Amino acid sequence: LRRVAEKRGLGVLRDATPEEYVDIVEQQADSGNCVAVVLVDQGFLSQRFVSCVDAEAANFGQTVFLRVSADECGFCDADVIPIMLVYRNGQLKHNLVRVVDQFADPRNFEQQDVGRLLKKFLLK
Numbered sequence: 001l002r003r004v005a006e007k008r009g010l011g012v013l014r015d016a017t018p019e020e021y022v023d024i025v026e027q028q029a030d031s032g033n034c035v036a037v038v039l040v041d042q043g044f045l046s047q048r049f050v051s052c053v054d055a056e057a058a059n060f061g062q063t064v065f066l067r068v069s070a071d072e073c074g075f076c077d078a079d080v081i082p083i084m085l086v087y088r089n090g091q092l093k094h095n096l097v098r099v100v101d102q103f104a105d106p107r108n109f110e111q112q113d114v115g116r117l118l119k120k121f122l123l124k
Helices: 001-006 018-027 044-059 113-121
Strands: 012-013 036-039 062-070 084-090 090-097
Touching: 012 044, 018 036, 018 062, 036 044, 036 113, 044 062, 044 113, 084 113, 090 113
Parallel strands: 012 062, 036 062
Antiparallel strands: 036 084, 084 090
């Protein structure tokens, strides 16, 4: 079952351009699946967060995970990165600007912290 989900892009983190991300959100609009878009830069917090998302993605077989360059989307302010956008049925449900601020210690979070965050926002 997990391999079928992976073939459909579910439960795995993949790279996307801004154009691809918009298309994927539209394609998934009627599927009942979530789309979690992580906008990142090359900074430490972005790379750490996206690494944890990558490790946790397999636990969310009903979610398409996309890593998108914040620069390509026009986000130049490093103070707001990483951002996680959660779409369900084609609608933006959560816009988590500087998502690491959701953690007790935004500079020292662990994979299990990210897992709890994903459960909180993806399983609603």
